[in-house]
Ligand SMILES: Nc1ncnc2c1ncn2[C@@H]1O[C@H](COP(=O)(O)OP(=O)(O)OP(=O)(O)O)[C@@H](O)[C@H]1O
């Protein structure tokens with residue numbers, strides 16, 4: 030009887046003790062994870078827009094978590110002050126001239142504060158320091174640009190299609206076509222659009238390459254996710270897609286700049302009243318150039334289209350495109366087809 | 381003692397239990413409607429009455445489990461209603477209560493059941509003392525072999541006897557038996573009757589025995605009290621009470637022996 | 640209705656009064672901890688393990704649709720630590736412990752054991768109610784810790800089998816998703832759950848109607864009422880905790 034109750038007491042003791050050990054172990058693992066027990070310093074950054082950053086989000090430096098966001102409060106009229114706790118051990122790596130950016134650890138991941146730059150010529154940050162901030166291109170903006178860019182190209186294609194169509198239909202004489210101010214205007218507009226598309230693409234390429242490189246930065250969470258398990262293959266695939274988007278965007282820049290050049294030359298010739306109009310159109314070189322321009326343009330558009338489609342198939346971007354692309358998609362495909370059909374005709378119509 | 385003196389001429393000074401004009405109702409159910417009873421030192425009194433007349437309620441009031449609506453209950457010179465929690469504990473050690481349903485603790489073994497009142501009331505008892513007392517109490521009711529069994533393994537008669545043994549382990553001055561023989565076969569009933577008489581001789585206890593069993597009333601009691609309509613209508617020796625021509629009393633007697 | 644509420648209130652306040660008044664029934668408290676806690680450990684651990692595995696498995700398809708199965712560990716962690724662990728433990732305990740307390744005290748009430756205790760110089764409220772309510776308030780949080788532990792292991796086994804996630808990265812993901820607020824809120828919540836289950840069981844048993852059907856009713860009412868209250872408390876805790884987060 031008394032041995033029974035001793036046994037029971039021991040059982041209860043062990044039972045309770047183990048439960049408490051689980052609890053305390055949980056607290057300690059969590060503490061280690063969140064580095065709550067390491068010493069930290071506070072630094073501040075003031076942003077115009079924190080894009081949904083919350084207290085508790087991580088702070089990264091060179092792809093390594095070095096702290097957390099402590100507090101977010103309004104600053105002045107519309108700016109946002111972000112207080113961050115930074116581990117004391119990483120203090121030495123962050124210089125007073127470093128920049129803080131709002132970013133995310135994946136296209137749909139958590140918001141993070143990324144600290145970049147800084148030179149050793151500046152002293153290391155101290156408790157209470159305020160970092161400069163850089164507004165980053167958000168993933169939304171990247172997609173926005175991509176879309177806009179494509180629209181521009183679409184417009185260019187349309188313009189050329191019109192132009193070519195007119196040429197083919199042989200509205201009056203060839204000379205009439207080219208002296209026709211509407212046609213000339215169309216041509217100029219096409220050129221302007223081309224230039225804009227080309228600029229945008231340069232911008233876009235920068236953003237995409239930044240994003241892709243982040244995915245591949247060893248040690249970053251995104252990279253860990255990517256290399257960790259097979260599950261992340263799709264994420265990795267999207268990274269490569271972005272990379273190929275980047276390279277093809279590069280290609281299209283080249284194509285576009287070449288095109289722009291050609292068009293410039295062509296319009297120069299048009300504007301040159303000294304040169305007879307007939308020369309322009311009978312000049313085989315110029316005609317060829319015009320043809321390659323149109324060809325290049327259509328391949329450039331196609332490439333970008335492909336990328337867009339690839340991106341659309343990617344889960345990360347699905348929602349974005351569902352909203353926007355539906356109607357445009359059709360129009361774009363139609364116009365492309367039209368251009369391609371008309372191209373051989375247009376060259377054939379060369380006298 | 382004092383409260384007993386407060387009502388001179390009403391309470392009997394020799395009485396161990398003295399009840400005056402006790403009333404108790406549950407809502408509209410007026411169970412006790414003016415009970416008067418005196419029980420002398422060493423006297424055994426049997427309380428008879430039909431089911432639901434309030435016999436159990438009466439002895440629960442005596443031991444302080446229920447509060448009376450009005451009237452006075454003086455037991456061992458103390459007004460039960462006026463006792464503090466501490467005084468109540470000491471008082472209850474002197475009053476043994478054997479429950480109608482035995483009330484053995486289901487979750488405890490027989491040994492734990494028996495030592496429960498001991499270890500809870502008597503401080504600084506050695507393990508050996510407790511064991512000895514338990515064994516003796518079990519021996520007195522003739523159930524030594526059940527010491528390590530659980531109450532659910534015992535028969536109704538055994539449970540009744542263990543219940544009585546548990547009550548006796550504190551050597552009370554007053555014993556309250558609530559239907560000690562109900563639901564038992566005649567032979568076991570007689571054994572219980574004998575047990576009650578033994579107890580009386582051994583510890584010289586004053587007892588109230590609630591029973592429907594006239595044999596039990598006859599063999600264990602000095603007097604019989606008949607509870608009718610919330611009052612003790614007849615109090616006297618067994619023969620006196622049942623010599624009464626009152627239909628209600630006669631009925632009780634006849635049914636007992638017809639059944 | 641209001642009478643019943645006043646009755647409940649009186650019962651609870653009596654608990655707190657008697658909780659601090661000596662004598663303390665340590666032996667009985669430990670015995671009840673054994674009955675309530677240790678005796679439920681196997682059942683609750685098994686349930687927790689299965690919950691962890693099944694929940695992980697069932698959450699996978701919807702995450703896979705977004706190619707985000709990498710978030711399974713964090714999802715499991717949040718769901719188990721914040722809600723499932725305490726809730727599953729409380730519901731199982733309400734079924735197992737709550738009903739047995741209701742039935743035990745109910746039958747003690749019906750068979751006059753409570754009265755017997757009182758005439759034996761023992762405060763039955765302290766001996767039966769205080770010890771049981773204390774035992775549930777202590778052991779159910781502890782059982783919750785076990786449940787969370789085994790549920791997370793269950794989740795890990797499932798994730799490990801399907802996605803080959805390593806233990807280290809699983810632990811990192813799990814503890815990256817939860818916070819101190821989560822752990823403390825869960826512990827506090829399960830103390831409240833434990834208190835509720837013990838209190839309801841005791842109240843229903845202590846106030847059971849006489850007769851054997853009273854016992855059954857008390858056990859049944861103990862389970863139904865405490866489960867209902869656990870859900871209400873879960874809802875309230877959601878409001879309270881979200882104001883801290
Ligand atoms: N705690 C209580 N609350 C409400 N009513 C009660 C309570 N205790 C007893 N009663 C009622 O008082 C009446 C008398 O009950 P009691 O138990 O004293 O009867 P009894 O004379 O002992 O009957 P039996 O011979 O069947 O034991 C019954 O009608 C019972 O319903």
Ligand SMILES: [Mg+2]
Pocket residue numbers: 435436437480558
């Ligand atoms: Mg009775």
